[in-house]
Amino acid sequence: MARRTKQAALETRAQIIDAAEICFFRKGVSQTSLAEIAKTAGVTRGAIYWHFENKGEVLDALLLRAKTPVQHLEEASRSSDEPDPLGRLHALLAEIFRQVECDPSARRINEIIFHKCEYTDQMCDLREHMRLLRLQSLQKLESTLCNAISRGQLPEQLDVPMAARCLHAYVIGTLDTWLLRPEDFSLAERADRLAQGAIDIMRHSPALLLPQPD
Template identity: 35%
Template sequence: MARRTKAEAAATREALLDAAEEMFFDQGVARTSLEQIARHAGMTRGAVYWHFKNKADILHALLDRVHMPFEELIDEIDDPQLAASSPLETIRLASHHALARLEQPRHQRVLSIIIHRCEFFGDINPLQMQEDLARDCYQSLHKHFTRAAEQGLLVDNLSPAMAAHLLQSTLAGLVHDWLHNPEAFSIHRRGCAMVDTLLGLLQASPSA
């Protein structure tokens, strides 16, 4: 019985998050109440408070459902040659994988909520959430670009820090443009081409 109750509680929590995701995306975080989320999920407001403290708690839970740190993206890549690949190839494959995930509806909606449909109020600071995501991405990119530099794979006078900033800024600009009109282009196809082009420019020429 306890196991069934735990499973039911988990299902309730997921249903509430699904409802919150739809409401936040449709009308914004500030304009959505906990009562509306409960009604949309076909539940009571008490069910919401059982699982979440407030809207900020719900928002962070939504982000946790889709956020995958760069290192976890690498672990998820199904490529037997990955362990033997260069740091630049690891960055390329992980970036491609991340771009493919962004085209999944849930990932697109949550990212759009954080960037375009969330205002400052109460315990919610959307800029801080965006900065935290950017910092995590930069730190992982910097680590792999540092390995690339140690192996002589980067062009002369290009620091790992600058390489990480260049790639992160390229991806951030691409995501920003895409979220304004996701139907205009495939972020996966365009993003993969941009990542490959940029990494080609950053990579040192093979020794003669």
């Protein structure tokens, strides 16, 4: 009985996350209420509050689920046991680009992140929450770059914080531009080239090296 109850709770949680994805995509995060998510999910508001304290937690769960298919690549790129962290980073970036075009759910979630998160005065907590998520992403990228440096795959003089921010901006800019004009080119077809372009910038840009003392 306990196992069945736990399974039912997991299924309800998944229903809520599915409904949130639909509601956020249709109306935007700030214009969607927990009551609307509950109605779309076919559950009570009490069921939502059993699993999530607020809308930010629902959004968190949605983003976490979107990351699950590539999480192993992200973790491998930062692992001290990984012999090819830069290769894992390349695979991670290429898979992200492919998924956004080929996986309808991944595409909706990225549309939500880039175009449906409205940072109004009433949603200041959400803005701070997204700032924290961006900071965490940067810290993970820095860890990956440091790992690649230790393996001799990137220059020892690489300005890691600056390089991580450039890489982050490259990915965000590529996704945002494509989502606004997907008819311009196939993101999936160019996924490997785009990923390699990001790696080449990290490897070869003199502007990303720390200044040497005179």
